[in-house]
Amino acid sequence: MSIIPVRRALLSVSDKTGIVELARALAAHGAELVSTGGTAKALREAGLDVRDISDLTGFPEMMDGRVKTLHPVVHGGLLAVRTNAEHVAAMQAHGIGPIDCVVVNLYPFVQTVAKGADRDEIIENIDIGGPSMVRSAAKNHESVAIVTDPADYPALMAELEAGGTTLATRRKLAAKAYAATAAYDSAIASWFAFADQGETFPATLPVALSKGPELRYGENPHQQAALYFPQGGGRGIAQAEQLQGKELSYNNYNDADAALELLSEFKDGPPTVVIVKHANPCGVATADTLAEAYRKAFLCDQVSAFGGIIAVNRTLDRATAEAIVEIFTEVVVAPDADADARAVFAAKKNLRLLITGALPDPKRPGLTLKSIAGGMLVQSRDNGSIGLGDLKVVTKRAPTDQELKDCLFAWTVAKHVKSNAIVYAKDGATAGIGAGQMNRRDSSRIAAVRAKEAAEAAGWPQPLTMGSAVASDAFFPFPDGLLAAAEAGATAVIQPGGSIGDDKVIAAADAAGLAMVFTGMRHFRH
Template sequence: MTDLVRVERALLSVSDKTGLIELAKALVAAGVEILSTGGSAKAIRDAGLPVKEVADHTGFPEMMDGRVKTLHPMIHGGLLALRDNATHKAAMDEHGIGAIDLVAINLYPFEATVAKGGSYEDCVENIDIGGPAMVRSAAKNHGFVTILTDPADYTEVIEALKAEGGTRLDARKRFAAKAYSRTAAYDSAISRWFAGELGNAYPDRLTLAGEKVQDCRYGENPHQSAAFYRTNEQRPGIATAKQLQGKELSYNNLNDTDAAFELVSEFDPKVPTVAIIKHANPCGVATGTSLKAAYEKALKCDPVSAFGGIVALNGTLDAETAEEVVKVFTEVIIAPAVTDEAAAIVAAKKNLRLLVTGGLANPEQGAQMVKSVAGGFLVQNRDTGRVTVDDLKVVTARKPSEQELKDMLFAFQVAKHVKSNAIVYVRDGMTVGIGAGQMNRRDSSRIAAIRAGEAAELAGEAASLAKGSVVASDAFFPFADGLLAAAEAGATAIIQPGGSIRDDDVIKAANEAGLAMVFTGMRHFRH
């Protein structure tokens, strides 16, 4: 391989015309012959620059609606030939194949066509064939050929052309690596689209691809490295959010903010809802007559844990709410939108990150979730399960009141976002105690009760906030002890999936304690 390779002939064929003319001008200034096709050739020609159509170079016309134009030995021979190989050189001379030293290509917009809901036929037509073939040929022969698949790299090459008339090997290696990543992601998108069209959520070979958003300073801990990647999923959330201010988000910030936004997206935007998250678990969730009221209720649940937490809202962050949020040290605020007045209030806290998503995540959109394990990964659909009043089965002598039913559904929806074993106490549309991630359900129930008692003390109230509450459990009670712990804390009603072999014992205990209890028939484990 040669270090410096001068560029004498280039092929430009791009669907994204960003930076095309600037690159073409630099090539012409360096005395480079430009080959091009279709819209790219027209754009270059309209800019007053010399360009040669690929069909004129190959002596073979473009045909079949453009499906066949660059799949020709004059193109791929010019890309793949090893310049220092005598046999290759002889073949080039014999067949009149000229070397192509630089290729700038970005592929047909297949992903964009899928994202905008294109028809099956439109998606198929936007599967690029010649483009990936040229990219792979040029990248394979990076010892002699510069491959550009990202307009962001044009400036580096333009500077290299001005300085030396060509490119260095280290740059060509980097561009080649990026090129193969691009074709791999492109093929992955096509593969996953086909699987979706066939209704096959778990094909024999599952490919994953993402575009790097940022390198994180570190992972969960300083000795771990990490990066954040965005997929093609068209769903408002942490990957699509625009950060208006604040320092860069860390790995933990990203993880926690995602958990917070997914939680509030569960609730009707007509009902102001706020969630405060710490270590991916909610420490307070509430609805209210306004976002300010909802925030104040959510904060009341566990003001100690809220310090340094993430605040997510399911509506537009207004000035009144912003004024309350900034009173407590908060890492991130995420909302679908923000008023100018609220943004100005948050701006006074320069390290506080403010993210705007443009909408709520669709809780019924079942994109896949991936978790790595040793030697592989697990894949499952997102938990889109929801229950309504009609799904509930009353199993106790006492039926729940209308308010208890309303709080039960709210509590069960929150429990879906709490690490198992999850217990959530709710009263009047606000969580009053949350127990998360314990090895047994009784301890989660007790911890939630302790939180409710401490919150009452901080609020200057004599009785535990759990008094008169309802309790949600993400899975069935295997024994009555967890249920009894809730009753002792002052809970009056229970919502749980049911399905334990000891359901009868649990129902009996609920009846003896005067509790109302309903079964959902659906559990929400979250590990």
């Protein structure tokens, strides 16, 4: 029989949202209410007749509530196949009554961890009886409805009005229930592995994500895509509030994330603007104001900036907003935007404005995952950084103070450029960016060409690469890439070092009068 009337319902919830209304609906349609602890108390206070679980089992709740529903009377009532004669006989022999509906949500384990509770409190918030009931009810969904989410209460009440739960609904609820227990167990396993045991790569990597919006399509129109969120929330582009504009696409999210990750490197710095196109920065600058930083970043590569993603590390103001809307921009990302800036953007209905609040910490720990055929690559986040004290001067000429500032700025940007990456920078702004080439020499040349084109577009007498610092995300294996940078006008170089050809590269730098520092740290980004 596909429609099952609810004659007995077991309710045991940590989140009491909507439970009284649901219980009233169940009682109004003839269901006996069985409940535990705090849930039973809440229902009685609402004037409902409730039977304690201890009355059903014949055993009191014990051990601080650790043992209350782990009993054959409960699980027999959930698991018995109603059309199996042996099961029915066993129920009759042992005084077990069927349970037609279970409403359970689990102890708030994730929330307990998130609030910084001590280990004992965290352990006490590992639910045992709840997941057991959920799994039993879900397994026997042919006869039992299992509800784990208050969002499903209205649908259940609607079916009660129609006479009982349908098989289609019970199957849907069972699938959702197993996903809920899987996510719950994943959160517990993650806490044990990472926080409690300090493992980096546990033998089994637990991953649980909650589905957000489905996107219009993936990287290309023939691909499907959706956004998923981690348990316990997070801070990043996925959590940003969209104030206006069209729905975000897969590529919008990917590019906006790249912009925000780079911008976060400057979260405590001066006003900074990042412009990204196809997940690569095409202009980055700092200045005394956001408007001036945007102008400097935009002039680095006006062609690529068209249709790009712009991220800023300060509250957006009118002057910056007015400059941004002079060309077509897909997405603007900011911690906030004042009323004047919002009014400027409102006139551009297709422009997406994302408000992030506080910027993420660039040094936060974590893992990154990348799927490959037949498996998954997992690594720790590239949260490495360097300061002046980490630099080793390897050339006869040491860099000036300004060259050192430009070197560190270029190095920070290069960390977020696809390899092979070359970044020229001068006076707190990128002068030319070469990304994703198969050899470092071509990246140097492409960056120089873009700098030359930018100078011509701006009407400057010479490219900004003249007198600039150049950063390479990995070592120069041969002098050719470094010499290409020198030809573009760079006077200082920052690179990891570590090549067997370092001596030749250093000699070439000395011959060209360049100052060069080694970081000892590489920043490949694929």
